[in-house]
Amino acid sequence: MIKVGLCGFGSMAKGHAQMLQLHDGVELVAIADAVEENRKKAAAQYGVKVYESGEELIDAGGLDVVFVVVPTYLHNPLTIRALNKGCHVFCEKPMALNPQLCQEMIDAAKKADKALMIGQVLRFWPEYVFLKNTIDSKLYGKLLALSMQRVGGVSTGWQGWYLDEVRGGSQLFDRHIHDADAILWMLGKPKEVYAHGCSRDPRTGGGVFHSFTEYYYNDDMVVSAEGSSDTVEGFPFTATYRAVFEKAVVEFDCRRKPTVLVYAGAEPFAPEMEGGVEDLKSGMNIKNAGPYFFEERYFFNCLKKGIKPETVTPESAMQSIAMVRAEVESAKTRKPVKLQ
Ligand SMILES: NC(=O)c1ccc[n+]([C@@H]2O[C@H](COP(=O)([O-])OP(=O)(O)OC[C@H]3O[C@@H](n4cnc5c(N)ncnc54)[C@H](O)[C@@H]3O)[C@@H](O)[C@H]2O)c1
Structure with a gap:
């Protein structure tokens, strides 16, 4: 079973949480959000462990994959933290706000030898x-x-x-x-x-x-x-x-x-x-969440095959x-x- 932790439970992360229920061999086990009401909703809806921040969720360990679905300025620090902890990362778009921050994320993925995929969803649309x-x-x-x-x-x-x-x-x-x-x-x-x-x-x-x-x-x-x-x-x-x-x-x-x-x-x-x-x-x-499901499915298929996402x-x-x-x-x- 691939154990997934979700950083963020805002509007986009709620969509990912629903789609994460649909893949074979994938289990959403933890959700972090800065807002108490969101944490309550996450716990009630999915029965998962909740944390006040993505940092705490990552540090708690026990995850194979971290989804980074928080405001863009937090993509770099949470992605690097999760990779350093030995997790594969799916990070929402945009990757970060400048190429230098992106390069740091790439370097961390290479060092950890883990998959890092950015949610550029039109490539699956x-x-x-x-x-x-x-x-x-x-x-x-x-x-x-x-x-x-x-x-x-x-x-x-x-x-x-x-x-x-x-x-x-x-x-x-x-x-x-x-x-x-x-x-x-x-x-x-x-x-x-x-x-x-x-x-x-x-x-x-x-x-x-x-x-x-x-x-x-x-x-x-x-x-x-x-x-x-x-x-x-x-x-x-x-x-x-x-x-x-x-x-x-x-x-x-x-x-x-x-x-x-x-x-x-x-x-x-x-x-x-x-x-x-x-x-x-x-x-x-959008009315149709299909492409978001397709990008997740592709990401998990790569992990199951032990290959890095190329799309x-x-x-x-x-x-x-x-x-x-x-x-x-x-x-x-x-x-x-x-x-x-
Ligand atoms: N692919 C797409 O089509 C698409 C669409 C919308 C948003 N996005 C991306 O998704 C990301 C999130 O956007 P959104 O619309 O959900 O934003 P949002 O403002 O609705 O939600 C962000 C959530 O992050 C939480 N948060 C803040 N700091 C945190 C931390 N340190 N740890 C854990 N949670 C924290 C907040 O409490 C909030 O609930 C952004 O990068 C955005 O660009 C992608």
């Missing part, structure tokens, strides 16, 4: 896997244009950490990181990024909470992404992409059924893709952090930034 496969196979010829969007309302989180650039890194690190990571995963590293941003809600303190980024690869392809956690209440969370190929347009819209349509002839068609775990009440801004290596997650850092710099200086 059927609609995005479909797009990557379509690009790789060149089924519809070369990709000429890709635009992505991830737009929704304001997140505050525990002690307002989402709104604080030092603890949360702003929307670019939190929400937009999904598309930034998907762009790197699908297309590799661009030569240059050019980002613009603004904010609406006064609680954001003027950080970049609505952003547009252009990614420059070459003169034959245009790539852009819009990210926001700054829309007015009532506007529904929206994730989309439109990929223009030489011989087709592939379009995804999370608010439409079917979510993906391929325009490659007289009538558009909806390609088949793996379904989800529809009945989870995840509390997340998201910590090095590739660090690359996404480095690129988003460059986007923040670009948005602040209002200049394009070349990537090393």
Whole structure:
């Protein structure tokens, strides 16, 4: 039995706790959270041992795996602590707020010879896997244009950490990181990024909470992404992409059924893709928790086989952090930034 400890019992960790019940040979045995009410809920719902902090949970020992699902500024210290204690770690995205912190996590995983996987969930999301496969196979010829969007309302989180650039890194690190990571995963590293941003809600303190980024690869392809956690209440969370190929347009819209349509002839068609775990009440801004289940399943399958996860290596997650850092710099200086 793989014994799992969960650091955090906020909105995302509650989803992970539900999904952790669904894997064979995996047992959630402990949960830590800084808020007493969350600890009470965790104990009542799962009958597990509860701790006031992730640090205490890790130090208590007896775990094979630690899930780090706490505010982003705590990813580095809790991940390294768990690896040093001899545990494998699944850490939510974004890996950390700068490449140096990521490198420390990678070094700790290497030293401990343990698996470290970051929850870059789009790499397990059927609609995005479909797009990557379509690009790789060149089924519809070369990709000429890709635009992505991830737009929704304001997140505050525990002690307002989402709104604080030092603890949360702003929307670019939190929400937009999904598309930034998907762009790197699908297309590799661009030569240059050019980002613009603004904010609406006064609680954001003027950080970049609505952003547009252009990614420059070459003169034959245009790539852009819009990210926001700054829309007015009532506007529904929206994730989309439109990929223009030489011989087709592939379009995804999370608010439409079917979510993906391929325009490659007289009538558009909806390609088949793996379904989800529809009945989870995840509390997340998506109706279908399937991809989160898929990433967990992949992680545990790697552990069961004794191999390190390759679909998201910590090095590739660090690359996404480095690129988003460059986007923040670009948005602040209002200049394009070349990537090393
Ligand atoms: N993959 C995704 O789509 C996705 C979606 C949402 C959030 N996330 C990520 O999940 C992480 C958590 O986000 P959230 O929305 O659940 O935040 P949240 O603010 O809802 O919850 C964070 C929880 O961490 C607890 N906490 C704080 N310090 C702690 C410590 N030292 N030990 C144990 N618990 C501690 C708090 O009490 C709080 O309940 C973030 O990194 C976020 O980026 C990922």
